[in-house]
Amino acid sequence: MTAAAGTARTPLPRARRRLVVPGLLLAVLAAVLLSVTVGAKPVSPGDVWHALWSPDGGESDIIVRGLRVPRTLLGLLAGPALGVAGALAQGHTRNPLADPGLLGVTQGAAFATVLSIVLFRLDGVYGYIWFGLAGALIAGGAVFAIGLAGGRGGPTPVTLALAGTAVSALLYALTSTVVLLDQQAMDVFRFWQIGSIAGRDAAIAGQVLPFVAAGLILAFANARGLDALALGDDVARGLGRRVPLTRTVGLASITLLTGAAVAACGALAFVGLIVPHLARALAGADHRRLLLYSALTGAALLLLADVLGRVVARPGELEVGVVLALLGAPFFVVLIRRGRAVRL
Amino acid sequence: MSAPELRLRRQRPVRIAGASWLLRPRAAAVTLAGLAALLLLMGLNVRLGDIPLTLADVARTVLGGGDAGDRLVVMELRLPRALTGALVGAALAISGAVTQAIARNPLAGPDILGVTSGASVAVVALTVLTGTAHGGAGGTLAAIGIPLAAVAGGLAGAALVYGLAWRKGMDGYRLILVGVGVVAVFTNVKYWLLTAGDVNDAARAMVWISGSLNGRGFEHVVPVAAALAVLVPATLLGSRTLGALRLGDDTARGLGVRIDRGRGALLLAAVLLASVATAAAGPITFVALASPQIALRLAGVAQPPVVVSAVTGAVLVAAADLAARTLTPVELPVGIVTAVLGAPYLVFLLIRTRRVKGGT
Helix, strand or coil, X not given: CHHHCCCCCCCCCHHHHCCHHHHHHHHHHHHHHHHHHCCCCCCCHHHHHHHHHCCCCCHHHHHHHHHHHHHHHHHHHHHHHHHHHHHHHHHXXXXXXXXXXXXXXXXXXXXXXXXXXXXXXXXXXXXXXXXXXXXXXXXXXXXXXXXXXXXXXXXXXXXXXXXXXXXXXXXXXXHHHHHHHCHHHHHHHHHHHHCCCCCCCHHHHHHHHXXXXXXHHXXXXXXXXXXXXXXXXXXXXXXXXXXXXXXXXXXXXXXXXXXXXXXXXXXCCCHHHHHHHHHHXXXXXXXXXXXXXXXHHXXXXXXXXXXXXXXXXXXXXXXXXXXXXXXXXXXXXXXXXCCCCXXX | CCCCCCCCCCCEEEEECCEEEEECHHHHHHHHHHHHHHHHHHHHHHHCCCCCCCHHHHHHHHCCCCCHHHHXXXXXXHHHHHHHHHHHHHHHHHHHHHHHHHHCCCCCCCCCCCHHHHHXXXXXXXXXXXXXHHCCCHHHHHHHHHHHHHHHHHHHXXXXXXXXXXXXXXXXXXXXXXXXXXXXXXXXXXXXXXXXXXXHHHHHHHHHHCCCCXXXXXXXXXXXXXXXXXXXXXXXHCHHHHHHHCCCHHHHHHCCCCHHHHHHHHHHHHHHHHHHHHHHHCCCCCHHHHHHHHHHHHHCCCCCCHHHHHHHHHHHHHHHHHHHHHCCCCCCCHHHHHHHHHHHHHHHHHHHHHHHHCCC
């Protein structure tokens, strides 16, 4: 097992490890149930069942089918996407503080989104989702290209992180410029930037599904290579791994997953940062297990944070992006103070 | 990212009242050249506007000549803006030089200490919560309140980062990590505040958080100048501590430097400079990050030199403001230009470092 290769952390005992996946699945299930039933108008599980299988156009049917189910589906896609992208980003940059946004992907989507609003007067997620996705892919590619420039043997963790920072900063400046010159773009963008899974219909989830699926497949294909890279590029090479190929697959996966999630939901912060840390406590250093746990944890966390946002700010609601930041911050600081974040 | 290796030159110590520095001819030459460039750039900035002037007009007016119209335009409207830019650039650069020396990391700066993001949250909160959607307090409250909110927010942000990072002592790496976390939270709170208010207020707040010199007067010049006057000598006196810190905590202690006190005082100076600068012009990105690194390469020394960094920072902001006013049909906030220029610089730094070291 690859996990045996030099990990400092001991994974859970075998007997308890068998309970992790069922436990996480239960958590996701509970989160889904809460997500469709809790809200400004509580809907009983029986009504949800009714709305799903034999809708007759009643009020709770409309709420469940039009509002609750779409945002739940979106959470089930974006949560795993960002969680897995975060685990990959932290692995490839060997930086425990890396999040998917670090590689320029989020700012790429942001810039393309405001540009599409200004140029084509698109309003609503349907119009700009494809632009956001394209922007994310181009920015991710640019970061990789810069990481490649100037050195042999493919981008290293440090160059990837720095190139991502630089490209993000540039794109953020360009986005600000557009937003400053155009009030309508500003109005759409300020809500996009926070990130939310509310107010989008189920078609959005269908549009991003292929990208998330492709990203997840690449991610799991990347797991074994990443285990080897964790030992250092030279050791990985000695083990017969093709380092540039592994990095390329990883970056492609991060870009697809983050791009799809961010295009559909806006710039959701902290999911990709926190989830891998939670998952790593259960998974140890085996990346296949880490990615699986990250996917499940991401789904549960995003949905629960969304439900919490509906409960705390009644009768209105708090965007899930804000809830995540408020939950994530204390966790993050504790992590650093314990010195846990430094070891990876 | 390594500092250029320390080259020993003929260096003469200068002693004034018990304190001593090494006189470095190259650093002195760079400083003089920088000051000349700064004067030229400021002149070009003052020249620009609805009533165009020549450089000669500008020089004559500043030296006391010119007609009443010129005097009004130059002395009341345009010179304060140019001065604010130069002083803010210098203050940010010194703040960056000190922070980088303390953290022993070329990517450190006042941004990572929570100063800029704390100030941004405070100013956005003030702008949005007292804006048109909430009765419209604008006017006087904005004129006095925004700089005050910025300083208070900057100091509070830095105190929070420092306090959370303190754990039986201070560690440069932990300081940076905690800074990253706190800044991320502030950023999200800032975004959320931007959605809380009216879109016009959000747009006004957005101009401020992009870093702008538009409409700056002597009321912005004076606080930054005062802060520089007090804190630059203090920082120069502390540069011995900075030099020792570069050798590592244990060596510095062995040399008899009281590092926790010295480091705390220097960080406080860095935070104050950055807070006051941000209050005057908003968060102008990359100046604090890039100036010390450019300065140490120009001066050929091993660690960010305070005076050369200050001149470099002033030149950078003056040049960026000139570009912000001339390159596009609409005048952009200066902070956007520094960010656009700063990103390629980071990439360059990255590629160059790799070439030199053959991969990090």
